[in-house]
Amino acid sequence: xxxxxxxxxxxxxxxxxxxxxxxxxxxxxxxxxxxxxxxxxxxxxxxxxxxxxxxxxxxxxxxxxxxxxxxxxxxxxxxxxxxx
Numbered sequence: 409x410x411x412x413x414x415x416x417x418x419x420x421x422x423x424x425x426x427x428x429x430x431x432x433x434x435x436x437x438x439x440x441x442x443x444x445x446x447x448x449x450x451x452x453x454x455x456x457x458x459x460x461x462x463x464x465x466x467x468x469x470x471x472x473x474x475x476x477x478x479x480x481x482x483x484x485x486x487x488x489x490x491x492x
Contacts, residue, residue, distance in 0.1 A: 412437075442471060 414422075419433075426436035446458045453461065465471040 445473070 414437075422433050422436050422440075425431075425440075426433045429436065431439065442462060443455070443458055446453065446461060450458070450461075462471065465475075
């Protein structure tokens with residue numbers, strides 16, 4: 409676990425979003441980091457597909473960046489659904 413320094417304006421955005429979505433500030437920041445990481449790794453996926461990917465990853469034991477990267481082109485939720 410580490411410390412990440414962010415701007416005051418980002419912290420305020422986190423505070424507002426975390427309150428609105430009933431998450432802690434840390435949980436909201438982690439959520440945004442996951443979404444951003446997956447969006448950068450898979451720019452072809454939209455937000456709904458990324459959320460579906462996160463749910464499927466959680467059902468399979470959690471998000472592991474090595475597994476996500478290993479899936480490469482097979483990370484589309486439609487492809488993951490076909491694999492089950």
